[in-house]
Amino acid sequence: MAMVLNDDQQLLKESAKNFCRQNSPLSVLRRLRDEKDKIGFDKDIWNQMLELGWAGMAIPETYGGFDFGYGGLGIVLEESGRTLTSSPLISAILLGATAVNEIGSDEQKREILPKVVAGELIISLALDENISHAPNQITTSAKKDTNSFIINGEKTFVLDGHVADKFIVVARTAGETDNKQGISLFLVDANTAGVSITRTFMVDNRNSAKIKFEDVNVLSSALLGEVDKGFATLDYVLDIARIGLAAEMLGSTQEVFDRILEYLKQREQFGVLIGSFQGLQHRAANMYSEIELCKSVVRAALAGLDNKNADRVEIAELASIAKAKLSEVFFLVSNEGVQMHGGIGMTDEFDIGFFIKRARVAQQYLGDASFHRDRYASLKNF
Amino acid sequence: MNMQLQALDDFRSAAREWLEENCPPSMRTPMVQEEIAWGGRNAHYENPESKIWLERMAEKGWTCPTWPAEFGGGGLNKEEAIILNEELRRINARPALTSFGISMLGPVLLEYGSHEQKMEHLPKIVRAEIRWCQGYSEPGSGSDLASLKTKAELQGDHYIINGSKIWTSYADKADWIFCLVRTDFEVPKHSGISFILFDMASKGVSTKPIQLISGASPFCETFFDDVKAPVENLVGRLNDGWTIAKRLLQHERTMISSFGLASGQSDRGGTTSTVDSVEGVAMRYRGDTDKLSDPVLRDDIAQFKIDSTTFALTSQRSVEESAQGQGPNATSSMLKNYGCELNKRRSELLMRAIGSQGLGWEGEGFEEHELLVTREWLRSKANSIEGGTSEIQLNVIAKRVLGLPDILSMSKTKKK
Structure with missing residues (x-):
């Protein structure tokens, strides 16, 4: 398993790092927040990211992508995590495009993916219904009519839901609330009658929405994948997204840690640099160790996604390990980020607060540490 | 490139074939403490196949696969060594030889030793003829290792060594010692230390085992009373021993960190009980399915x-x-520290897994493997102390990896 970047990946990393630093620094997110921006991300920056080919990184060339693998997408996500870049990279690319690419028919892929890669279409996954991630607890229903399905239900935490053109709606076509059987996925246009969207302003200043589906009528051709059998492939798509999100969290975590180190080497109290205090040194050294572990698992998981021989159980394990570990470590480091900066750390003027806010959202999205420990234990049969 | 890959493939096939033929059946089962092969003059083999396996591996130089062939090693490059390791793991082969010569002394001799020293000592390590111990800590010099006081004075063509060491692993069973001695008392503490080798059978050397909370006695107190060591046994330059000492510690940490991998084949706790998974044990003791x-x-x-x-x-x-x-760098401190903490956590979890059956000390009412869980749990407490405490490892990470300032040097400059 190659955990060291190859030359192409190294180049991509450098260019992504420079781009994010120069074109989408943290001040952009602050501005979007202060202006209560209607879109919630910067369209110019997103267009430049599209021009760099980031959206098509993991999409096959046949469908307008660049076939650079999930390793490439992970690198881009990691670097965008360093500057907390707000963009549809997670909603439309990591989740939306991946879902279509992994589950869709050839026809659906031909129709949708080139548009997503070109930025003409934002497609978002409408999955969660409760306060915590539970992808098999679906009550939103899709009832079969002659040539169509009627969807009813409410979704929450739908990333970029207020600006999405299309949703992938996870709905129940059979079975009880908890069953993995009986779950189906539908492509629903945002402007379909019966869809109402409420933008929710999240603590991390990224965008999501609550969405209500009231007697929404979609044609049978809107079905993504097989009826009733959507869960397994959905879970695989979620695993890909969990790994990608872990990569973004790794970038943010490293950035906070770099800022902590810089502060420890510059702030003086009692006539010495505070970085000389053992009470802070050991905490920094522990964080460093945990971050090294995080790098390894993110790289290994991304390499796993690009390894054609890896089976899905293996990927599921790696995804849960990565998401559990990064959730814990981003939590730790973002908390320490505020604490170790002392007074300035609690001010809005100082940027470190943006990271602790992002941490909590990223921790919960697609399953927090305890969700993934439980899932991992089940995967390991205990 | 293709030729290289072809050569590696060929190496793998050859290694696999050789191992199939030469690794005895019992050497493909999990290691048990009593059968660890340490080599040395007084080597004793509980299982005769341990000896056969060791001799065959030593013959190929594969006890030290990457050491140059001229010193008895396998002469393998890093890729080949990784392949050999994979092939050994594939058949669950036990380590043919466990030795501080391999994991600690050898690498620094290769880096700092004279040609004569390499020719003299390395082949004997490869062939398990000499078992080494490490003379580092002293009663007054634990974490502050560089304050050590054991002294070596030049007399003609010999050094005369006086002092004592503590926590010397298996000093009572070792043939030779690599030892830190003070050769200059007039200079700052790091600048007056030398690295010297001598025979534990020399006149004036005595050892006394120390019993640990686990009941085992892997460490000794070691005393030197006018011990004579020839000048040619000094490794590196006089008074430059600290450089070698630190390098060796990196190798030691790399070795210790491997215990956290639950390899089940270490000398610092973790043998038979590591064969079972913690969750498997916990479920079995609760009748969970x-x-x-x-x-x-x-x-x-x-x-x-x-x-x-x-x-x-x-x-x-x-x-x-x-x-x-x-080679190894400051991340070895991170790996050592984390590996030890993991090993301790595993022991604590195993104790919880078997409940009151893990609270026995000896005798009836407890299975042997249960008593082992208890003893290994106690033994694991030493993991974050030996080879540099966890606190020292964190200091090393803070200073060497993260570049944080040293409070000691800062307060000194302040006084001036």
Whole structure:
């Protein structure tokens, strides 16, 4: 398993790092927040990211992508995590495009993916219904009519839901609330009658929405994948997204840690640099160790996604390990980020607060540490 | 490139074939403490196949696969060594030889030793003829190792060594010692230390085992009373021993960190009981079939396994990275520290897994493997003390890796 970047990946990393630093620094997110921006991300920056080919990184060339693998997408996500870049990279690319690419028919892929890669279409996954991630607890229903399905239900935490053109709606076509059987996925246009969207302003200043589906009528051709059998492939798509999100969290975590180190080497109290205090040194050294572990698992998981021989159980394990570990470590480091900066750390003027806010959202999205420990234990049969 | 890959493939086939023919059946079963092969003049083999396996591996130089052939090693490059290791793991082969000569002294002799010293000592390590011990800590010099006081004075063509060491692992069983001695008392503490080798059978050397809380006595007190060591046994330059000492510590930490991988084949605790998974043991003792019934223990075990998996990936990444460049670096402190903490966590979880059956000390009412869980739990407490305490490792990370300022040097400059 190659955990060291190859030359192409190294180049991509450098260019992504420079781009994010120069074109989408943290001040952009602050501005979007202060202006209560209607879109919630910067369209110019997103267009430049599209021009760099980031959206098509993991999409096959046949469908307008660049076939650079999930390793490439992970690198881009990691670097965008360093500057907390707000963009549809997670909603439309990591989740939306991946879902279509992994589950869709050839026809659906031909129709949708080139548009997503070109930025003409934002497609978002409408999955969660409760306060915590539970992808098999679906009550939103899709009832079969002659040539169509009627969807009813409410979704929450739908990333970029207020600006999405299309949703992938996870709905129940059979079975009880908890069953993995009986779950189906539908492509629903945002402007379909019966869809109402409420933008929710999240603590991390990224965008999501609550969405209500009231007697929404979609044609049978809107079905993504097989009826009733959507869960397994959905879970695989979620695993890909969990790994990608872990990569973004790794970038943010490293950035906070770099800022902590810089502060420890510059702030003086009692006539010495505070970085000389053992009470802070050991905490920094522990964080460093945990971050090294995080790098390894993110790289290994991304390499796993690009390894054609890896089976899905293996990927599921790696995804849960990565998401559990990064959730814990981003939590730790973002908390320490505020604490170790002392007074300035609690001010809005100082940027470190943006990271602790992002941490909590990223921790919960697609399953927090305890969700993934439980899932991992089940995967390991205990 | 293709030729290189072809050569590696050929090497793998040849290694696999050789191992199939030469690794005795019992050497493909999990290691048991009493059968660890340490070599040395007084080597004793509980299992005769241990000896056969050791001799065959030593013959190929594969006890030290990457050491140059001229010193008896296998002469393999890093890629070949990784393949050999994979092939050994494939058949669950036990380590043919466990030795501080391999893991600690050898690498620094290769780097700092004279040609004569290499010719003299390395082949004997490869062939398990000499068992080495490490003379580092002293009663007054634990974490502050550089304050050591054992002294070596030049008299003609010999050094006369006086002083004592403590926590010397297996000093009572070792043939030779690599030892830190003070050769200059007038200079700052790091600048007056030398690195010297001598025979433990020399006149004036005595040892006394120390009993630990686990009941075992892997460490000794070691005393030197006018011990004579020839000048040619000094490694590196006079008074420059601290450089070698630190380098050797990096190798030692790399070795100790491997215990966190739950390899089940170490000398510092963790043998038979590591064969079973913690969760398997916990479920068996509770009669659980498909899910561990104690939800808190289940969550803690999951967290432990997640951490140990990511740790194993990190060790692997460190190998991949060093295959592209340098030897062990300051990350060895990180690996040592994390590996030891993991090993301790595993022991604590095993204790919880078997409940009151883990509270026995000896005698009836407890299975042997249960008593072992208890003893290994106690033994594991030493993991974060030996080879540099966890606190020292964190200091090393803070200073060498993170570049944080040293409080001691800062307060000194302040006084001036």
